[in-house]
Amino acid sequence: MAKAAQNPVAAMISVPFQNNTNFNVGPEEETQNILNIQPVIPFSLNENWNLITRTIIPVISQPRFAPGQDRENGIGDVQFSAFLSxxxxxxxxxxxxxxxxxxxxxxxxxxxxxxxxxxxxxVVFLRPTGAWVYGALINNVFDVGGDDDRDDINQMLIQPFVNYNFPDKPGRYLTFAPIVTVNWEADSGDKWTVPLGGGIGQIIKWGKTPVNLQASAYYNVESPENGADWQMRLQLQFMFPK
Structure with a gap:
């Protein structure tokens, strides 16, 4: 079950709630919080292929970026992915x-x-081998319309992941899954956000429902101006295996 939770294209319905708290954001060096609600729903196309859909709904608490500006709370831009696997x-x-x-x-x-x-x-690719699961998720989003007065979008996300599952402690694992982003439209010194860190996870059961609990922390060794110094990530993932 832990390895299924670590597989982004597992043919299993799951609903992760991933909370990312970013510290020292903006010129006022305040805290930003982003709760990503990420339902994953698979569809069987035939005996050889699945279609795995993932929707990311960000609930954001944005700090002020200028004196006199208030904190803003609400919904961000939803992302939808469909993987043929x-x-x-x-x-x-x-x-x-x-x-x-x-x-x-x-x-x-x-x-x-x-x-x-x-x-x-x-695209996503991974390989489970023994106690290890390793791979990467990569995407690049280009703008195709909207408010012409706003900045163009050309942003890449690279998320390598390495998980070690303890053989003698079922459901417990160590995780390394930094989210590297590249804003190709930004100035040369502000393109990259590169975190380093890791965390620990445990699969438990609430009644008959498997639940994946995870906590991790990442320090940004590279970040744009007004970007966060470091991040704390907490995840609660409900899993519904067939």
Missing amino acids: PVQPTSGGWIWGAGPIAQLDTSSDDRLGAQRWGLGPS
Whole structure:
């Protein structure tokens, strides 16, 4: 069950609630909080292929970026991904999925989103081997419309992940899953956000429902001006295996 939770294209319904608290954000060095609600719903296309859909709904508490400005709370831009993934791994044991990612102009305030629509490719690949699960998720979103007065979107996300599952402690694991982002439209010194860190997770059961609990922390060794210094990530994931 832990390895299924670590597989972004597992053919299993799950609902993760991932809370990211970013510290020292903006010129006022205040705290930003982003709760990502990320339902994953798989569809069986035939005996060889699955379609795995993932929606990310960000609930944001945005700090002020100027004196006299208030904190803004609301919904950010929703992202939707659809991965076409083979039912069986490759002969080398690799699991993969590929498809589009769409960014929707859904923010409840102009400070919480890009005010533009986006589209691009997304791919994930991973390999479970023994106690380890390792791989990466990569996507790039380009703007395809919206408010022409707002900045263009050309942003890449790279999330490598390495998990070690303790053989003698079922459901417990160590995780390394930093979210690296690159804003290709930004100035040269402000393009990259590169976190380093890690955390620990445990699968438990609430009644008959498996639940994945995870806590981790990441320090940004590279970040744009007014970006966070470090991040605390807490996750609660409900899993509904067949």
